[in-house]
Amino acid sequence: MQRYGDIGGENSAPRAAAVESTAYHTVLNAVPCDKDGKSVPSNAQPASVEAHGNWEPFKDRIAFETAEFLYKEEQMSQTKISKLMDLWAASLLEHGGTPPFSSHAKMYKTIDSIAVGEVPWQTFSVKYAGEVPDGVTPSWMLADYDIHYRDPDLIARQRLDNSSFKDGFDPIPRRDFDRDGGRVYKDFMSGNWAWTQADLLAENPNNEGAMVVPLVFGSDKTTVSVATGQNDYYPLYMSSGVITNAYRRAHCNSVVPIAFLATPKCARKYDKCPIFQKFRWKLFHKSLAFIMRSLKPGMTTKQLVRCPDRHYRHALYCLGPYIADYPEQILLAGVVSGWCPKCMASKKNLDAGTPGRRTRELTDMLIEAYDTETVYKKYGIHAEIVPFTNDFPRADIHELLAPDLLHQIIKGTFKDHLVTWVGEYLTHTHGETAGNTILDDIDRRIAAAPSFPGLRRFPEGRRFKQWTGDDSKALMKVRAYFFINIA
Template sequence: MLQLPVSSLVSLRFCSFKLTRKPGRPCDEEGTVLPYGAPPPPPSSGSQNDWTPYQDRVAFELAELLYKKEQMSAGNIDALLQLWSASLLAHGDSPPFRNHNDLYDTIDDTVVGSVSWSCFSLAYDGPRPSGATPSWMSDKHTIYYRDPRALAVNMLGNPGFKSEIMFGPTRQFGHDGRRILRDFMGGDWAWKQADLIAELPDAQDSSFIPIVLGSDKTTVSVATGQNEYYPVYLSIGNVCNSVRRAHRDAVTLVAFLACPKSNKKHANSADFRKFRRQLFHSSLSRILRSLRSEMTEPVIVRCGDGHFRKIFFGLGPYIADYPEQALVASVVQGWCPICTAPNKDLDGEDANRRPRSITDYMVREFELGALWEDYGIVGDVVPFTNDFPRADIHELVAPDILHQLIKGIFKDHLVTWVEKYLTRTFGDAKAAEVVTEIDRRIAVVPPFSKLRHFHEGRGFKQWTGDDSKALMKASRLEYRPGLCTD
């Protein structure tokens, strides 16, 4: 895969050309590369009599009848199974389930969908105060997750992706020689990772599968009593962006992280803040550990086109808004997770990128206070990426398009800046009058195809991503002199 010269694979397509590193060649189940043009092996058909975890078809249909259709109470289930058992004693046989607990346990073992959910718990194990112990130090924090390796393999094996998935990095150029950046595998990062993997044993004719992660803590208030949820999402970088945007199972939920809570007395304590950070990183490291060994040793999987291929996994971009980026990269709020530039001097001469090697060196050599104040590094929390090969969190952090570009730049920056400018320039009364006129002009924009109509302008409280994108289109009004004059 990865040792072929760049110039050796050039294909012309519609007056453009694409440089492609030799993608993972199809092989058999033992890893032997197949000749070019060889058809894929026939799919393996599962047994039609496999009703696992149920004994047989009768047990499955009985469980469906009692639990789903009739929704029978536990007491009645026990009574029914006891009568059934009594009728079978003469024949030395027994019913499909012993009691309602056996029925419920079997239902819980049923795999729903492609990958079942599991859980583990983490707890604080550091020093405790001599007096009263805060509740968060004694609580067990449960994390629910699905095996990320199984999810990634299922995406690779999805037949719907077979013509929209890339098994090697590419560089595409237009007819004018300018670079075309369209899909993730067409970027420089994937190309560099392929160079690193090429140095590993058994890397010949293999493919690189980057794992793309994203998270965003949210609060659900409807019928839940303001519960916090911390979902983590997973995708693979090989599928085309059009597939991911079309919601065709190329992005899936991989975990729900724990949300530790404390009373107001301890909520802002240094120990609790450190525990929350480390709980986040330790949870992700535990969730992703099934991928670790296959980042340095290849594994053979079946892909959506029916062929087997030898692949290497790797951690890819982590998509998050800024507060989440600071947490993921273990940097202080207000500092950049990618470079060392202070927020008040972004173009400073001393600003450099934050490679993992330099950060690790500084953590070893500097005091925690100096790291925090002078370099914006949270030195007592280890990023989860340090547990995986070729993973540098400062390279993997990716912007959240919704929060940082669409809502961040347009609503939180541009709209807010305009409102503050009007207030500072004309005063509250005149600024309100100007904003009202802006809303009126937005409201009278004539209807047009794919243009949303805002009947009351932009004066709504909760902006969604669709609201922001639609308002960007409606706000492209021709400047009219006199709008902001006395």
């Protein structure tokens, strides 16, 4: 998968490469149109925002203040609201007038159609529905698991309608080239994946002139400790590939939480219980499929949306990269821990031949051809896991997985691998006492780094218990400083 635009991380492009020429996709080229979906000239100015009045979507001030009084201040019941509207209508009958609302349902519908403000949160519950063993029933089988979420389709439309992203709006797949004709990868839409998706959508002639909108997802279970104990949170985030990396990194509300997933708990004796594991896997994938279900129509049928430049365009959604750390990746891909979620290589013999890439079609074929134990041991596949992406067109989880920059690159490669490996190597080569002496000398050198703009000092060396992403990045700069000076 070619260099995905990351969420909140460093730019994926080589900084020294300068773009000399650009080729844009000629079919999925985000042609502007008016509010009725009719194409407008490429140089046409967007229509000014229509003035609906201060009371939109209410028809007038009386309707707005009536709804505010009944719903917010008095919190009147549905029955009483409808009765009040009937009496109001009766009093106006001889004058040919009508009340602000015909019923409580009409008032509620008008309130729900208010476009101002954030997309509301919703909740659904899931419960174990399998066979229950005789005797004492495990508590996890009886629990209700609440999943809180927001409609991703509405959030995607809201972000596209945000004029703050006008200068960071990048809707057409493109290929950038340097002066030597080499590719330059910068923002998401300059990568091969966005171009490939546009090619697939271009096979349908009805999609000509539409706009590809890749939706980037990410999740990571985290624990927040407080004085009263600890709570597990499982946030799911979403961003859009048509927003440039600079705007994603600027923390301007381009990356938003759209759900908090459930985290089933059980007694220790059930940790490795196949029934509990299977339930946990199904709960995760079914929850994702349910949350994202509103995106499915927009993946095959053009949706008219208003964009940051105030033009309307026809959008086609794509489930874009899913950014996750390794434990999350194997859960998403349905792969056995220790195996690669993107290719068929065995961890015990990575150089054996040329292992092929995992694909949705290959996984389905192997599960159909072999028994559960064979695909588990020989191919590293959990046959019981059905990835949520199987419910969506043009979505292959093995292709969509992208590394978590913090856990797999900054903390994973540098701290958990390189720093730990150096310490173990010194101890193995020189013995524990001499190895610790060398490590103490390294800490003194790190602590002796002089003050310099952009260079953080570590007075105690690198011996701190909890490494944050900022700690790792700052220490990487200090070590780079020493390597440069030593060279």
